[in-house]
Amino acid sequence: MDFILEKIQLYPMILDHKNIISLIYSLLLKLTIDALLPTFNNYSSLKPQPKRMTGTKRVIEYLQMHAVQ
Numbered sequence: 001m002d003f004i005l006e007k008i009q010l011y012p013m014i015l016d017h018k019n020i021i022s023l024i025y026s027l028l029l030k031l032t033i034d035a036l037l038p039t040f041n042n043y044s045s046l047k048p049q050p051k052r053m054t055g056t057k058r059v060i061e062y063l064q065m066h067a068v069q
Contacts, residue, residue, distance in 0.1 A: 029067045
């Protein structure tokens with residue numbers, strides 16, 4: 001990620017390309033999901049999952065599968 005941020009600082013005009021923006025959003029989403037998953041797994045072992053948590057888990061799994069696309 002540091003490499004990408006470095007290049008953006010050197011060449012800010014690359015942000016005009018939709019593919020670059022999509023790549024950055026995908027990377028940010030993946031970093032966010034990777035950071036949240038360990039805490040999500042610990043929470044689910046502490047108490048039974050309500051419907052909202054089950055739905056959240058399904059959304060996270062969906063986003064993981066489709067974030068790269």
